[in-house]
Amino acid sequence: MRPEAHPIVAQVRAYVDHPPLGDAGGESWQRAVVGEMERLLVSGYACALQLDSDRSRLEGSVRDLVMRLDDDLLDIAELRRVRSELGDRSLELVGLRGLLGALSEQIEARRLELD
Numbered sequence: 001m002r003p004e005a006h007p008i009v010a011q012v013r014a015y016v017d018h019p020p021l022g023d024a025g026g027e028s029w030q031r032a033v034v035g036e037m038e039r040l041l042v043s044g045y046a047c048a049l050q051l052d053s054d055r056s057r058l059e060g061s062v063r064d065l066v067m068r069l070d071d072d073l074l075d076i077a078e079l080r081r082v083r084s085e086l087g088d089r090s091l092e093l094v095g096l097r098g099l100l101g102a103l104s105e106q107i108e109a110r111r112l113e114l115d
Contacts, residue, residue, distance in 0.1 A: 008047045009096055011040055016102045027114065034110045037103060044100045051093040058086040 020033050065079040 006047050008043050012044050012099045012103055015040060016099055019106055030110065030114055034107060034114065037107045041100060041103050041107060044096060044103065048093060048096050048100065051089055051096065055086060055089040055093060058082055058089060062086060
């Protein structure tokens with residue numbers, strides 16, 4: 001996944017790779033961190049929905065190009081470009097979903113610590 005594909009990916013990765021210290025600050029600070037992580041999770045899922053929408057649009061483009069393909073070199077080049085972009089979006093989506101799963105687990109662990 002290209003980390004620069006969407007700014008939210010870098011933010012989620014930062015929290016997953018380097019979560020804020022669990023014992024630093026007081027309970028109110030911990031709750032604020034959990035709130036920030038939850039907002040980031042929601043933004044991440046919104047990004048994932050956008051990537052999934054892009055992927056679906058690209059799949060439709062691939063179908064359309066295949067249906068009209070008739071040895072036209074321009075269509076073949078376009079099909080290659082769209083398939084490449086589709087692959088990129090699919091990889092980004094898989095990577096982002098993995099990061100969001102890890103962030104969700106961290107949030108749940110912090111909630112348990114606070115209760």
